[in-house]
Amino acid sequence: MTALAQVLSAPGSLPWLVLHDVRVKARGRQGRWGRMIAIALLAALPVLGGAVLAWRVRGGADLPQAALGLVGAVLLGMMLVMISSAYAHVLRLGRDRGELELLLTAPLPVTRVVAARVAGVQAVVALPFLILTGPFFLFSALFGHVGWLAGPLVVIANALVATALALSIATLLDRLLGQARAKLVAQAMGVCLAGGVFALGQAPNFAPRWFDAQLAFFSQRPPAPLDWPAQAVFGQPLQLIAVLALALAATQCSAWLAAGRMEAAPVDPMAANAPAAPRRRGAVRFGGSAFAALFGKELKLLGRDPELISQIGQQLVFMVPILALIFTDGQVTPARLAAAGVFLAGALSSSLAWLVLCAEDAPDLIAAAPLRPGMAIRAKLAAALTPPLLMVSALALLVLPKSPLAVAVMLPMALVAGLASAAMQAWTQPPARRSAFRKRYRSSLLMAVGEFVLLGSLAGATRLLLAGSWWTLAALAVPAVMLAGVWWFRLKPAE
Amino acid sequence: MHAPIPALQIHGLAKAFEGFQAVNGLDLVVPAGQIYALLGPNGAGKTTTLRMVTGLARPDAGEISVFGVDALADPIAAKRLIAWLPDEPLLYDKLTPIEYLAFIAGLWNVPAAEAEPRAEALLQRLTLWDKRDIRCEGFSRGMKQKLALAGALIHEPRLLILDEPLTGLDAAAARSVKDILLEQVAAGGTVILTTHILEVAERIAQRIGIIRAGRMVAEGSMAELSAGRAEGTTLEQLFLELAEAPVAA
Numbered sequence: 001m002t003a004l005a006q007v008l009s010a011p012g013s014l015p016w017l018v019l020h021d022v023r024v025k026a027r028g029r030q031g032r033w034g035r036m037i038a039i040a041l042l043a044a045l046p047v048l049g050g051a052v053l054a055w056r057v058r059g060g061a062d063l064p065q066a067a068l069g070l071v072g073a074v075l076l077g078m079m080l081v082m083i084s085s086a087y088a089h090v091l092r093l094g095r096d097r098g099e100l101e102l103l104l105t106a107p108l109p110v111t112r113v114v115a116a117r118v119a120g121v122q123a124v125v126a127l128p129f130l131i132l133t134g135p136f137f138l139f140s141a142l143f144g145h146v147g148w149l150a151g152p153l154v155v156i157a158n159a160l161v162a163t164a165l166a167l168s169i170a171t172l173l174d175r176l177l178g179q180a181r182a183k184l185v186a187q188a189m190g191v192c193l194a195g196g197v198f199a200l201g202q203a204p205n206f207a208p209r210w211f212d213a214q215l216a217f218f219s220q221r222p223p224a225p226l227d228w229p230a231q232a233v234f235g236q237p238l239q240l241i242a243v244l245a246l247a248l249a250a251t252q253c254s255a256w257l258a259a260g261r262m263e264a265a266p267v268d269p270m271a272a273n274a275p276a277a278p279r280r281r282g283a284v285r286f287g288g289s290a291f292a293a294l295f296g297k298e299l300k301l302l303g304r305d306p307e308l309i310s311q312i313g314q315q316l317v318f319m320v321p322i323l324a325l326i327f328t329d330g331q332v333t334p335a336r337l338a339a340a341g342v343f344l345a346g347a348l349s350s351s352l353a354w355l356v357l358c359a360e361d362a363p364d365l366i367a368a369a370p371l372r373p374g375m376a377i378r379a380k381l382a383a384a385l386t387p388p389l390l391m392v393s394a395l396a397l398l399v400l401p402k403s404p405l406a407v408a409v410m411l412p413m414a415l416v417a418g419l420a421s422a423a424m425q426a427w428t429q430p431p432a433r434r435s436a437f438r439k440r441y442r443s444s445l446l447m448a449v450g451e452f453v454l455l456g457s458l459a460g461a462t463r464l465l466l467a468g469s470w471w472t473l474a475a476l477a478v479p480a481v482m483l484a485g486v487w488w489f490r491l492k493p494a495e
Numbered sequence: 496m497h498a499p500i501p502a503l504q505i506h507g508l509a510k511a512f513e514g515f516q517a518v519n520g521l522d523l524v525v526p527a528g529q530i531y532a533l534l535g536p537n538g539a540g541k542t543t544t545l546r547m548v549t550g551l552a553r554p555d556a557g558e559i560s561v562f563g564v565d566a567l568a569d570p571i572a573a574k575r576l577i578a579w580l581p582d583e584p585l586l587y588d589k590l591t592p593i594e595y596l597a598f599i600a601g602l603w604n605v606p607a608a609e610a611e612p613r614a615e616a617l618l619q620r621l622t623l624w625d626k627r628d629i630r631c632e633g634f635s636r637g638m639k640q641k642l643a644l645a646g647a648l649i650h651e652p653r654l655l656i657l658d659e660p661l662t663g664l665d666a667a668a669a670r671s672v673k674d675i676l677l678e679q680v681a682a683g684g685t686v687i688l689t690t691h692i693l694e695v696a697e698r699i700a701q702r703i704g705i706i707r708a709g710r711m712v713a714e715g716s717m718a719e720l721s722a723g724r725a726e727g728t729t730l731e732q733l734f735l736e737l738a739e740a741p742v743a744a
Contacts, residue, residue: 284591284593284594284597285597285607286596286597286600286601286605286607286610286611286614287600287601287605287606287607287608287610287611288597288601289601289604290601290602290603290604292601293597293598293600293601294598294601294602296598297587297594297598300589300590301587301589301590304589304630305589361586361587361588362585362586362587364551364579364581364585365585365599365602365646366602367550367551368549368550368551368574368577368579369574369602369603370571370572370574370575370602370603370604371571371602372571
């Protein structure tokens with residue numbers, strides 16, 4: 001046992017390299033313990049659910065023929081999400097040249113360094129699904145279905161194949177489109193896929209008949225060998241061996257492709273990011289006011305970051321089904337659309353306000369400029385609110401023929417929602433890098449919930465106001481109290 | 496006859512961070528039309544001092560005057576006269592060099608008729624003209640540093656403050672930057688720079704200040720600093736001697 005531990009922890013071994021990777025990525029993050037507690041609490045749900053489900057199927061057949069189709073469909077859906085997740089990580093393979101080159105200059109086999117990186121991707125892809133499904137398989141084994149312990153192995157095999165597929169797609173797109181465009185296409189695909197999966201999850205609420213029909217279709221057992229992964233889940237030996245062999249081949253394929261990508265990753269960042277040749281764009285305008293310069297700069301920076309746009313787009317895509325559920329009840333009326341518009345405008349403003357106010361790339365440059373107090377904030381705020389207000393204006397054009405009153409209420413309320421959510425960002429969020437956009441709420445669940453309540457109250461107030469209810473005042477009091485509280489506890493500017 | 500107004504006059508400047516006294520009653524006068532090298536070991540208070548001059552940090556005590564303008568009472572007027580170039584270039588990756596210069600010109604309210612030809616001349620001079628329409632995200636550190644220098648010069652500051660301006664530059668670019676600084680002074684401007692490359696300070700600076708623990712320990716021209724010492728004493732020898740000397744309480 002001790003010898004095994006020594007082998008595993010030997011400097012330069014594959015586990016040692018993987019642990020190094022994990023340690024580097026995990027260190028220095030704020031709120032680590034809070035996140036771990038949150039993860040532990042979230043992990044408790046699948047444990048409970050898995051135990052209940054396993055108890056319910058304890059007496060059934062070891063190979064439930066009727067479930068093979070459904071299990072196959074679940075594995076297919078899992079594979080799609082895994083490919084999307086793996087793709088995001090694959091794009092970063094070989095990009096952190098500094099650290100990678102340190103490892104590559106060490107007297108270690110290159111294949112081992114590459115394998116450690118790929119193992120990291122595979123682990124990240126597999127882990128959430130193992131947490132979700134693992135308890136069910138473990139409890140099933142305890143309740144008599146020992147063969148179902150193969151389930152987690154199939155999930156891992158799925159992740160290995162998904163990583164290989166993601167690497168293949170990334171390599172193919174890079175060759176066909178070039179790195180920059182391939183990244184853009186991948187992000188757009190990621191948004192569509194994630195939005196699609198989420199919308200599918202909401203389908204029983206919106207389109208129950210369609211969902212039932214799809215369920216019936218996918219419940220049919222597919223022809224062999226397409227049903228092998230599902231059979232492998234239930235421990236069928238031949239099918240399990242076939243799936244594991246496929247996963248092994250995929251791992252080899254991943255190592256080969258990853259090595260190619262790491263070698264191809266340009267050492268010179270100029271070659272990685274810059275267009276091949278200078279492109280003449282529209283003439284650059286000199287001589288505007290400081291306000292115009294700041295406003296234009298912020299809009300340019302927002303519009304030129306496809307990664308951020310895709311992330312913001314993804315958030316909005318996720319919100320649409322929720323809003324539809326909350327505000328429409330299946331019926332689309334001008335008042336309900338106006339409420340949804342206010343919510344979406346606030347949510348979009350919040351994201352953009354964080355980017356322009358908290359994620360300024362050169363704060364010292366702005367601070368050293370001869371600007372009147374508050375002018376930079378006003379210009380940045382105007383830039384953050386412009387896209388959401390344009391979005392709401394487009395919605396207003398749709399609503400206007402049916403209800404001018406709804407438009408008259410929606411537009412100012414959208415502005416209020418935008419300002420309120422921007423204020424929440426400015427008063428609570430510390431300065432950060434733009435790349436931290438996706439992680440900005442990880443350290444503060446309270447902030448995320450607070451923003452949801454704030455925008456929900458304003459959207460509710462819009463609907464109540466259009467209904468002529470006095471409860472509007474109560475709905476408006478919620479954000480007013482919240483903003484006053486946030487202002488009281490706001491972050492003090494640091495030098 | 497009035498004495499000429501100094502480019503920068505600092506009196507009794509102090510700044511502490513969580514108990515650490517970064518700048519401790521610093522007095523400094525930088526005459527106009529000169530290159531002034533502010534030297535000191537790491538943590539001596541050079542950057543903190545310059546950040547207070549540029550309005551990026553508020554002093555705990557003291558006075559700062561830029562060409563006679565009280566920088567603490569009227570920071571906007573003082574900022575109009577100053578350009579600040581830190582060791583980490585203040586750039587936006589998603590802007591092109593020409594857009595960046597237009598942005599800076601906008602912040603300092605430089606009229607288009609002046610800013611546009613000046614931007615072209617600066618980019619030509621710093622060999623960035625061919626890359627004027629490429630976003631900065633792929634630029635090397637040296638290219639970013641050159642572009643940041645162009646940004647600092649686009650509004651023709653009377654006082655150019657540079658923190659380690661030669662970091663990351665190749666020999667040709669470093670030479671080009673030094674030439675630009677000398678031209679700046681020849682045209683009546685004033686340059687304050689910090690550097691750890693003492694040969695550069697010795698060669699191009701008219702006056703040198705050495706600070707330690709937030710206080711000035713020696714100040715003057717190279718000849719004044721080496722007075723009373725062996726002939727041929729270099730700035731490096733002086734610096735090492737002064738940097739290790741005990742600081743008076």
